[in-house]
Amino acid sequence: MRQPLSQVLSxxxxxxxxxxxxxxxxxxxxxxxAQQGARVLVxxxxxxxxxxxxxxxxLTAYAGTDEQRALGIEDSPESLKADILATGxxxxxxxxxxxxxxxxxxxxxxxxxxxxxxxHVHAASGQSVPRSHSTDPSRMIDTLVRRAEELGARIVYxxxxxxxxHDADGAITGVVVENGGTLQEIGAGAVVLATGGFS
Numbered sequence: 001m002r003q004p005l006s007q008v009l010s011x012x013x014x015x016x017x018x019x020x021x022x023x024x025x026x027x028x029x030x031x032x033x034a035q036q037g038a039r040v041l042v043x044x045x046x047x048x049x050x051x052x053x054x055x056x057x058x059l060t061a062y063a064g065t066d067e068q069r070a071l072g073i074e075d076s077p078e079s080l081k082a083d084i085l086a087t088g089x090x091x092x093x094x095x096x097x098x099x100x101x102x103x104x105x106x107x108x109x110x111x112x113x114x115x116x117x118x119x120h121v122h123a124a125s126g127q128s129v130p131r132s133h134s135t136d137p138s139r140m141i142d143t144l145v146r147r148a149e150e151l152g153a154r155i156v157y158x159x160x161x162x163x164x165x166h167d168a169d170g171a172i173t174g175v176v177v178e179n180g181g182t183l184q185e186i187g188a189g190a191v192v193l194a195t196g197g198f199s
Contacts, residue, residue, distance in 0.1 A: 005179050008041065008154045009186065015041040018175060018188035020161045023051025024137075026194030027144035031114065033192075034151035041188070042153060043177060045160040050141045052197035058137040059124065062108045063101075067121045067133060075129050077101040087126035108133075115143045164191065 003011075017033040019026045022044035034040045044051075062068075063080040081101040085092055112118070116135060123130040148155065158179075165174040165185050174187040 002157065003154075005043075005156045005159055005177075005184075008156050012039055012041060012154055014187050014189070015039050016189040017041070017192060018043070018186060018190070019192045019194055020175065021051055021194035021196075022046075022049035022145070022155055022157070023194060023197070024053040024140065024144065025196075026051070026192065027141065027148055028111070029192045029194055030148045030153045030155075031144060031151060034148060034153045038189075040148070040151075040153035041186070042148065042155040043159045043161060043175075044155065044157045047157050049145050049155065049157075050138070051195075053137050053141060056137055058135045058140070059132040060108075060118075060135070061124070061127065061131050062104050062133050063131055064105050065108055065118070065121075065131075065133065067118055068129075068131065071121060071130070073121070073129055073131075075131055077104070079128060080104070080131065083126055083128050111140075114147050116140050161195070 016038035017040045019030050019042045030040045030042045063075040118133040120134045124132040160178045162176045
């Protein structure tokens, strides 16, 4: 049952982690934090989860997966990196590309362990081998919401983040939100911004 923000805050207390946005990025951050025992609050400005993930094609590029092996596709993080850099005409932030390529297979396995299912694998533009793994975005979001809530994370809808709150030294201390037409500051140990969308 959905509860108003005031009730959730009363039950939860000061969140250790406050996540803004209930799309794939925000929900995976919430699950990961809750798995570590954090008190997690997710705020979503819409009346439902999904964000831009719900409008996406549900494709993710992974290298070295079970699905690829079942099809006899040989792939590697090195090949993935080379393709990403080539597609980006080598203007990419190489540190970010390295981080993605280093963590992508572990992330794939973690998501599968949560219950996310991947289907058809095909080659998308700029890929030297088929590595676009398809999933149903709505089912993935439902799975992540369920797992987050099972782990104790609380999700409140219809609350828009207005600005970050900070102390005199500039350290982020929480978020100012618009809730029912009024502004309210919510303190938190950490704030995760997951509101960017794929655009």
